[in-house]
Amino acid sequence: MTTAVMKFPDGLDQGIFSKVFRPGALTFGLIAPLEGYPESAIPTMHQHTELAKQADEGGFSAIWLRDVPFFDPSFGDVGQIYDPMVYGAWLAAATRNIAIGTAGIVLPLRDPLIVAKQATSLDHLTGGRFLLGLSTGDRPIEYPVFGSDFNNRSERFRAAHALLRVVTEQSFPIHESAFYGSLEGALDLIPKPFQARLPMLAIGRCGQEIEWLASHLDGWIWHQSNFEQLPAVIDLWRKSCGPExxxxxxxxxxxxxxxxxxxxxxxGRGLHAGRNALIDLWERQREEGVSHVALNLRLSQRAVSDTLDELAEYVIPLFAC
Structure with a gap:
């Protein structure tokens, strides 16, 4: 893949976005909680701060926090238990270099103005290490609890995203939204992002066409799919984003x-391998255009600290550039 002429999205050529994501490179993140809990829906959260520090010191590029407000037994997982914005601030205080990202905030279930206030606050508290990942969620049972319509979540996602961009990038904006009220130029959201603007990524499809995601978001993190089809998926994404x-x-x-x-x-349901097979896989995927792999350790029987140590010693350095 040719990367020499490629440029970053406007306003993101410096700061955490350009450290986590680089043309022609592959980086590795971790999806919280940092523990294996294959037999339970609820993690222990034991030593979570110490493990986050270990990941930071080991060269991992990001810790991703999921937005799971309720325990739904049919879904079977509560993520890291703690609210991602609150937990993100805790992790920011405990680490130095690693990005803190959301994967992703269920935007149709949250007030986008409050999300904007939380995100820019966390962006400053992390010293510019925050990545705002957004989604529409995959648990229909939660929508009635919030008094929200599951069937129009895609439209509300677009409206909420537009409002996020307006209030974080403009001063005293004027904006009208079909779902979230209006701004008439008399109010300004403070703080504004730490850098030129707040990086926003699509987590999953967000109920949108690929072309819309490519036009409006700064990157796309999807789930593990058929690796044989991965080059075609990336090719579609690249074409939708444009060649430059x-x-x-x-x-x-x-x-x-x-x-x-x-x-x-x-x-199958995840990746299970020794490090040499993983190195071969990820070297191939880097050439195919994968920029980031976020690892969820939930199914692991092995101690997380041992896994992090081995990846930090034998795998991550091979992909550093």
Missing amino acids: VFKPYGYGAFFELDKDPNAPLRT
Whole structure:
């Protein structure tokens, strides 16, 4: 893939976005909680601060926080338990370099003005290490609880995203929204983003066409899919973004690192392999255009600290650039 002429989205050529996502490079993040809990829907959150520090020191590029307000037994997972914005501030205080990202804020269930206030506040509290990942959610049972219509979530996502951009990028804006009220130029949201603007990424499809995501978001992180079809997916994304603009594509996956470094790759519900097979996989995917892999350790039987140590020593340095 040719990257020499590619440029970052406007306003994102400096700061955390350009550190986590780089043309021709592959970086690695972790999806919280940083523990394996294959037999439970609820993690223990034991030593979570210490493990976040270990990930930071080990060269991981991001910790991703999910937005799961309720325990839905049919869904079977509560994420990291804590609210992502609150937990993000805690992790920011405990780390130095790693990005703190949301994966993703369920925008149709939240007031976008409050999300904007929280996001820019967290952006400053992290020293510009915040990445705002947005989604429409995948749990229909939550929508009636919030008095929200599941069927128009895609339209409300677009309206909420537009409002986020307006209040974080303009001073005393004038804006009319079909779902979220109006601004008449008399009010200004403070603080504004730490850098030129707040990076916003699509987590999943967000109920939108790929072309819309490519035009309005700064990157796309999807779930693990058929790796044989991955080049075609990335090609569609790149064409939708345009040949000169670098908007990263990444994916999240359940993950278990085998103690045997030569264990073969097994896919299905996640990735299970020794480090050598993973290195081969990720080198190929880097060439195919994958920019970021977010690892979810929920299914892992192995101690997370051991997994982080091995990846930090043998894998991450091979992809540093």
